[in-house]
Structure formats: structure tokens, C-alpha cells
Amino acid sequence: MIKRFSVFLIMLGLGAIFLQLLLQYLPDESLNLSGRYYAENTASEVGAANIITAIIVTYRGLDTLGEVTVLFLTAAIVGLVLSRDQSQPRVKPADRPQPGELLSIGTQLLVPLILLFGAYIFINGHLTPGGGFQGGAILASATLLMLLTHPVKRFSHRLITRLESISGLVFVGVGMLGIILAGGFLDNRLLPLGEFGELFSAGTIPVIYAFIGLKVGAEFSSMLLKLAETEDN
Amino acid sequence: MEYIALTCGFLLILIGIYGALTQSNILRMIVAFTLANTGVNLVIVGIGYINGRTAPILDTAVPVAEAATRIIDPLPQALVLTAIVIGVGITALMLAYAYKLFTLKGSLDITAIKELKW
Numbered sequence: 001m002i003k004r005f006s007v008f009l010i011m012l013g014l015g016a017i018f019l020q021l022l023l024q025y026l027p028d029e030s031l032n033l034s035g036r037y038y039a040e041n042t043a044s045e046v047g048a049a050n051i052i053t054a055i056i057v058t059y060r061g062l063d064t065l066g067e068v069t070v071l072f073l074t075a076a077i078v079g080l081v082l083s084r085d086q087s088q089p090r091v092k093p094a095d096r097p098q099p100g101e102l103l104s105i106g107t108q109l110l111v112p113l114i115l116l117f118g119a120y121i122f123i124n125g126h127l128t129p130g131g132g133f134q135g136g137a138i139l140a141s142a143t144l145l146m147l148l149t150h151p152v153k154r155f156s157h158r159l160i161t162r163l164e165s166i167s168g169l170v171f172v173g174v175g176m177l178g179i180i181l182a183g184g185f186l187d188n189r190l191l192p193l194g195e196f197g198e199l200f201s202a203g204t205i206p207v208i209y210a211f212i213g214l215k216v217g218a219e220f221s222s223m224l225l226k227l228a229e230t231e232d233n
Numbered sequence: 234m235e236y237i238a239l240t241c242g243f244l245l246i247l248i249g250i251y252g253a254l255t256q257s258n259i260l261r262m263i264v265a266f267t268l269a270n271t272g273v274n275l276v277i278v279g280i281g282y283i284n285g286r287t288a289p290i291l292d293t294a295v296p297v298a299e300a301a302t303r304i305i306d307p308l309p310q311a312l313v314l315t316a317i318v319i320g321v322g323i324t325a326l327m328l329a330y331a332y333k334l335f336t337l338k339g340s341l342d343i344t345a346i347k348e349l350k351w
Contacts, residue, residue: 007254011247018243027235028283028306035306039289043297051289051304055311067315074322081329129290133318197292216318223325230332 047193048126048202056131057205057212061175061186068171068215072164075219082226099149107149114142122213126202132209136216143221147228157225160218167215174204174211238279245272259331259341263324270320274313281309 031039038051038059048054056064122135178187188203195201249269253262282305289307291297335341 004255007251010254011251014250015247018247022236022239022243025236025239025280031283031301031304031306034308036301038307039300039304043291043300049291051291051300051307052311052314055307056314060311063315067318070319071322074326078325078329081326081333127290129288131314133314137321196297220321227325227328227332 043196046188046202046205047196048205049197050126050128050131053126053131053205053209054202057126057208058186058188061208064212065171065175065186068168068212071216071219072168075164075222078223079226082230103149107145111142111145114145115139118142118213118217119210122209123206124199125209125213126205127197127199132212133216135209135213136218137220139213139217140220140224143217144224147224151228157222160222160225164215164218164222167211167218170211171208171215174208178204235279235282235284238275238282242272242275242279245269245275248272257343259334259343262343263327263331266327267320267324270316270323274316274320277309277313277316281306 030036038055042048042051042054046054046058048058118135118138118141120135121130121138122132125131125135174190175186178190179185182189186208188205188208191203191207193201193203200206246269249265249267249272252265252268256262256265286303286305287295289300289304289310291300291304295303331341334346338345
């Protein structure tokens, strides 16, 4: 009873705070200072048509490095927590129902297309909506489809781990090269900025985002694999 | 427009917190936390919106010279992209711990776990 009453009080308080925030909210009429800076200087300083990508990869590249690190830690901890007890017997492959024809043929057709689409999303991250994280999530959805079709068939953990470590190292390496050859850590002017709006422009942003995409795809795939393997117990 | 987004966001946060406080099944609590997370993201994106403006992507429709008067604030969107990715990580961690708890206790009921209760 006391618990229900305290929950009611908390909800009432939070609701009052949110209502107050909502009623006093005044929408902006123009960009604030930081937004105006990004709008005016992104094209000349970074050369990326997508300003959000310029912020994520270059202006706040260190945040993104931390974000990728958090994802890596998450994948590692999920692997640690769900690590399978080897002594328990596994379900025999023969006991499982076969995937339907629709699912298996559909997977063969769709997986290459999904991988291609994911690569398209992260390579064009500096021109169109999208980028490494979105593209990586799409790559991982291909893994999910393959897991649905062949729950027993195991993917190579070594391949995923290598892909992840190499992508992470390239990301940090490009950032370090920026200190030596350009203005600072993760500076994208390592490569020429190129013509604004072209695929090969914005310096190292497409390179960094492609490797972020591969890394995020590998991390999400390893999480999905770990979660799928626990079902076998 | 921004009021719709803000109202929905605040409502989602309230629903999420209510669910996390009242539900006793751990899976339902995880769903509630995810709802609250979505609400926070919606509020942040809604605050960055400016009426009548377009997405912060420069092309032929939004030339560089007019960018400052044509686009919405790009910073909240960049922050929310980060928040969404971290949210996925947190959800995966919660699910993994929930699975581990289930294998240890044989139940997903939070009231059955009394080790840290005082």
C-alpha cells in the first residue's frame, strides 16, 4: 500500500515538473551560437554535406571514440555474462526443425542485398542521412537473418573478433595520424577535402565511418550470436 | 509540431518510469526502461526543432550560404544518435543479466530476489 502510494507521489511530482517544462517551453526562432557555427563553417572546415556526420566524426570525434569503446565493452560483458558452461550437453542438430523453403531461399536472396545496403549507408554517411552506426546495425540484421535460418550453424567468432579489432585499430590509427600530419586528434584534413558533395570528399570521414560501420556491425553480430547461443542450453 | 514531440516524449518517460516502478517481471521492467529512453531521445530532438526549417544536410536544396537560416540545430541530433547507440548497449546488458538471473533463480520475478533487500 505504501509502495503504491509512493509510486503515485513520484509520478505526480514528475508529471508536475514535466508539465511546467512543457508550458514554459519557448521554441527557438533562430539557431543558437554553436548551431550557427556548425551551419556556417562545416562546409569550409570539414567539407561534409551532412552536418551531423561532421559533428559526430570530426568536431566531437573523441565522443564517438568513447561511444565505440562503450559498445565494445558492452559486447565483451555480454559475452562474459552469457559464456556457456561447456559441461552442459548441447541440443543435437537433428532435433531441430529445418527452416522452411521460403526462409532459406529468402535468406540467400536478401543477405547479400542487406550487406550491400549497409555498406552503402556507411560509405555515404557524409552526404546523406546515415552513417557508421546505422550501417553497422543493418549489417548486423543480415547476421540475425542468417541466425534465424541456420540456428545450429556457427559463425566464426575469430573472424568477427578480428574484424572488430582491426576496425578499432584503424579508427584510432587514423586519429593518431591526424596529430602528426594534420591539426590534431581525429582531424579529417589528413586527406584532401575534395569537391563538396562528392563521394570522395570530406577528408578521412568516409574512411573512419566505414571502419566504424564494420566495427559496430561486428559488435552487434557478436552480441546476437552470444544471445542465440544461450538458447542452445 | 514541437509541442507534439515534447508531449509524446514526456508521456513516454512517465509511462516508462511508472512501468519500471510497478512491474515485478524483469523483462517488463526492461521494456519500460527502453520506453523511457525513447522518450528522452524524443524530447531532445524536439527541442532542437525550429519551425519551418529542414534537416541539417547541405545540398542543392539547402546551399551553404543560406544554411544558418534554413536548417535546424544539428547538435541535439548528433547527441541523440550517440544516446540511441548507448541505449542499445544498455538494453543488451540488461537482457544478458536478466538471462543470468533466470538461470540462477529460475524466476524473473524481482520480488523473489531478496539478497539486497533491507
